[in-house]
Amino acid sequence: MSFEPQEPKKVIKYEDVRIYTDAEINNYTEEELKAFKIKYDIPDLEELENGPWPSFVADAKQAALHRSKLPADRMLIDPNGVEDMLGQLQVSFDEGETHWKHGGIVGVFGYGGGVIGRYSDLPERFPSIAHFHTVRLNQPASKFYNTDFLKSLCDLWDYRGSGMLNLHGSTGDIILLGTTTEQLEPIFFEVTHVMDQDIGGSGSNLRTPSCCIGKARCEWALYDTQEMCYEMTNYYQDELHRPAFPYKFKFKFDGCPNGCVASIARSDMSFIGTWRDDIRIDQAAVQAYINGEYAPNAGAHAGKDWGKFDIKKEVLDLCPTKCMWMEGGELKIDNAECTRCMHCIAVMPRALRPGTDTGVTILCGAKAPILDGAQMSTLIVPFMKAEPPYDNIKEFIEKVWELWMEEGRNRERLGEMIQRITLPKFIETIGLPATPQMVKAPRSNPYIFWKEEDVPGGWDRDINEYRARHKR
Ligand code: HEM
Ligand code: HEM
Ligand code: SF4
Ligand code: SF4
Numbered sequence: 001m002s003f004e005p006q007e008p009k010k011v012i013k014y015e016d017v018r019i020y021t022d023a024e025i026n027n028y029t030e031e032e033l034k035a036f037k038i039k040y041d042i043p044d045l046e047e048l049e050n051g052p053w054p055s056f057v058a059d060a061k062q063a064a065l066h067r068s069k070l071p072a073d074r075m076l077i078d079p080n081g082v083e084d085m086l087g088q089l090q091v092s093f094d095e096g097e098t099h100w101k102h103g104g105i106v107g108v109f110g111y112g113g114g115v116i117g118r119y120s121d122l123p124e125r126f127p128s129i130a131h132f133h134t135v136r137l138n139q140p141a142s143k144f145y146n147t148d149f150l151k152s153l154c155d156l157w158d159y160r161g162s163g164m165l166n167l168h169g170s171t172g173d174i175i176l177l178g179t180t181t182e183q184l185e186p187i188f189f190e191v192t193h194v195m196d197q198d199i200g201g202s203g204s205n206l207r208t209p210s211c212c213i214g215k216a217r218c219e220w221a222l223y224d225t226q227e228m229c230y231e232m233t234n235y236y237q238d239e240l241h242r243p244a245f246p247y248k249f250k251f252k253f254d255g256c257p258n259g260c261v262a263s264i265a266r267s268d269m270s271f272i273g274t275w276r277d278d279i280r281i282d283q284a285a286v287q288a289y290i291n292g293e294y295a296p297n298a299g300a301h302a303g304k305d306w307g308k309f310d311i312k313k314e315v316l317d318l319c320p321t322k323c324m325w326m327e328g329g330e331l332k333i334d335n336a337e338c339t340r341c342m343h344c345i346a347v348m349p350r351a352l353r354p355g356t357d358t359g360v361t362i363l364c365g366a367k368a369p370i371l372d373g374a375q376m377s378t379l380i381v382p383f384m385k386a387e388p389p390y391d392n393i394k395e396f397i398e399k400v401w402e403l404w405m406e407e408g409r410n411r412e413r414l415g416e417m418i419q420r421i422t423l424p425k426f427i428e429t430i431g432l433p434a435t436p437q438m439v440k441a442p443r444s445n446p447y448i449f450w451k452e453e454d455v456p457g458g459w460d461r462d463i464n465e466y467r468a469r470h471k472r
Contacts, residue, residue, distance in 0.1 A: 010196035014148040017194055019155040020074070027069045036065045039080075040087035044094070060086055063163045074159070077180050078128035081162035085178065088126045106133055106181050108188040111241040114199035115184055131180040132162070135187060136173035136200035138233065141226035142213045143168060152195060160187050170266070171250065172210030173200035198237075204411075205243035209233050211253035212260035219349065220342070221255030222273030222358040223386040229253045231390060232397075245401075246408035246417075256354065257342050263366075263377070268414045269397065270363040270377040271386070275355035278335045279344070285351035286311075286331045296347050315344050360386040362396065365415030375415040380427065382437045399430040 028036075038061060045057045064082040072079065088099050104117025116134040123130035137153075153174070157163060162178030169175045179187065191197045200208035209232050212218070214225030232251055233240065239249075252263030255273045263270035288294045289309055295302060296309045311331070316324045323337035324344060331351075333344075345352045362384060363377030384392055400414070403426070408417045418426045427434060452458050 012148050012152050012195055014151045014155075017152050017155070019159050020070075024070060024074065025066075028065050033062060033065055036061060038064055038083045038086055040083065040090060042086050042090040045086055045090055057086070060164065067158075067163060070158075076160050076186075077162070077183060080128040081132070081178055082164060084120075084126035084129040085132070085162070085164070088120060088122060088129060091122065091125075100132075104133065106184060108184055108199070111199065112243045113201055113203035113205055113241065116202055117181075129162075129178065132178040133181065133184065135161075135176040135179065135184070136169060136171075136202055136208065137176060137191060138198050138200040138208050139168055139172050139174050139210070141211050141229040141233075142216055143172075144216065149195070153191075153197075156187070156190055156195070160190075169200075171200070171207050173208050199241075201240045203243040204245045204247050205241070205249070206236050206239040206245070207248055207250045208240070209251040209253065210261055212255050214253070214255040218255060218260075220258065220273075220345065220354060222275055222354055223255065223360055225253040225255045225261075225271075225273070227388065228271070228386060228390060228393075231388065232394075235394065236397075239401075245405060247411045247413050249401075249404075249414065257340060258346070264363055265366050265376050267366055267377070268364065269400065270366060271360045271393075272363065273358060273386075274340055274361045274383065275358045276383055277355035277357040279333050279338065279355060280353040281331055281333065282351050282353075283330050286348065287329070289348050289351055294348070294350050298349055315347050318343055358386075359383050360393070362393070364400065365413070365418050367413040367415045371411075372416050372419060375419075377415075378418070378423070379438055380432065382435065396430070403429050 042057075048057045049055045049061075060082050064080075064086070067075065067079045067082060070079065092099050099121050101119040101121045104119055106117035107113065107115045114136050116136070118132045118134065120126050120129045120132060154163075157165065157176055160179060160183045161176050164177040166175035166177055176187070188199065191199070209229050211225035211229035212221070214221040214223075216226060229251075232253075239245070249269070250267040251269050251271070252261050252267035253271045254261050254263045257272055257274065259265075259272065263272060285294065289296060290311055292308060296314060311326070316322075316326070319338075320341055320343070321337045321339050323334040325332050335355075340354070345354060360381075360383075361379060362381035364380045365375050366377040367375050381396060384396070386393060404414050404417055407421065408414070409420075412420070421429075423438065424434060427438070
């Protein structure tokens with residue numbers, strides 16, 4: 001295994017690839033928009049144009065108006081998709097039921113996932129959404145864009161899709177919401193050949209990994225979440241595009257225990273940044289917090305008067321392990337007892353910083369309720385260095401996959417397999433020793449399995465030998 005330098009990214013210039021002129025993009029006036037009615041009555045949806053939050057109905061109507069004014073030969077799918085979507089949604093509001101048929105299996109050649117097929121069950125009434133497939137596009141790590149990329153994508157999607165997007169899907173993908181089967185291969189060709197952009201995952205495979213904003217803009221990032229997310233996405237492209245697993249599998253990368261991408265709850269393998277040396281303390285800055293020069297929590301609670309900052313009340317007494325104290329006007333931390341919860345650092349970001357010997361904690365098994373109940377990930381590797389080429393981490397991932405791909409039952413998430421085969425069996429099979437950090441508390445029941453080799457005399461016993469000592 002080696003860390004391949006990534007090929008240089010293609011720089012996309014919107015002017016080179018654009019499909020629509022400025023006049024075509026801005027083809028309606030504010031007055032037209034105010035007066036615009038779609039061809040169906042949508043009273044419940046129009047109710048949702050009121051109120052201060054950005055209205056998806058207002059946005060959709062804007063897109064519908066724009067499309068209705070584009071010449072018909074300037075779009076490759078039926079231009080009424082947005083109006084039909086609103087019309088069908090109103091019917092669903094009326095009846096309290098979905099009007100999408102079950103399932104749908106479409107895609108692009110070479111891949112086994114990435115497109116979620118969908119068909120209206122009212123195709124005569126809403127013909128332009130008879131097909132309404134969703135394409136998942138793999139987002140850039142942490143979702144940084146430039147406008148050249150986004151405008152190019154919007155032109156492509158207006159041309160070959162409904163013009164409606166979800167930025168972003170919960171897993172992280174850019175969601176292109178609604179197109180026909182015939183457009184899938186052309187869209188795939190253009191995103192790959194023109195935009196240097198691949199589709200994301202769906203089905204029983206590695207789904208699109210995602211990460212917090214990390215070192216790009218956060219002082220707490222304990223490893224480069226974006227680089228690791230990008231590397232793992234590239235390295236495991238095959239597992240992402242061609243389902244080979246018993247069920248879906250997700251990676252998420254959090255730079256620190258604050259969990260801004262919620263990896264512990266929403267990924268089968270959760271990578272959470274941590275450190276194993278001392279919290280760095282700037283005593284002068286601690287004083288500045290005590291004196292009120294710096295706002296606690298970087299001003300996050302400024303909306304309400306919580307009184308003068310009280311370091312004892314707001315930091316020392318809230319430390320979960322009570323390992324902090326003030327001594328001679330200085331803040332002290334017994335780092336051996338610190339569980340690295342981030343609380344003190346979050347309250348005094350200008351005075352406290354995580355250590356410098358950093359890496360990741362790896363947790364496994366998070367999943368939603370179906371079938372056996374919701375799980376958050378459970379700690380498997382307390383600490384591992386996380387630096388390119390990440391060979392140590394790839395080795396761990398592949399051991400877990402090797403086991404789960406063989407042993408996992410059909411549609412059994414990793415978390416369920418661990419419950420079924422047990423945590424001791426899981427860690428033993430992937431070659432990890434049991435450590436106290438792997439459990440919150442030892443078991444309370446005594447139904448303990450022993451291995452025969454660990455028990456003197458083994459399991460083969462002779463009843464007569466026993467009877468010689470104990471009469472029947
Ligand atoms: C009452 C309505 C529905 C029920 C009870 C239902 C039930 C299910 C169930 C049990 C699965 C398997 C899920 C899993 O193993 O995690 C599934 C998969 C799926 N359903 Fe539905 N479904 C419904 C409606 C829909 C609708 C409206 C759509 C599309 C618009 C849809 C699209 C899909 C797709 C694409 C999958 C496969 C997902 C995957 O493999 O990742 N379903 N459905
Ligand atoms: C002096 C004789 C025995 C005593 C004092 C005794 C006592 C107990 C006690 C206290 C329990 C636990 C009950 C519970 O968890 O609520 C138990 C469970 C059990 N006993 Fe006995 N027992 C005796 C003989 C036997 C014999 C002769 C058999 C079978 C031939 C037997 C089979 C079982 C079984 C199958 C269980 C249930 C184990 C489980 O919960 O998985 N016991 N016994
Ligand atoms: S998870 Fe931690 S490192 Fe990542 S953005 Fe949030 S606070 Fe910063
Ligand atoms: S990080 Fe948490 S556990 Fe560690 S010293 Fe700060 S408050 Fe205490």
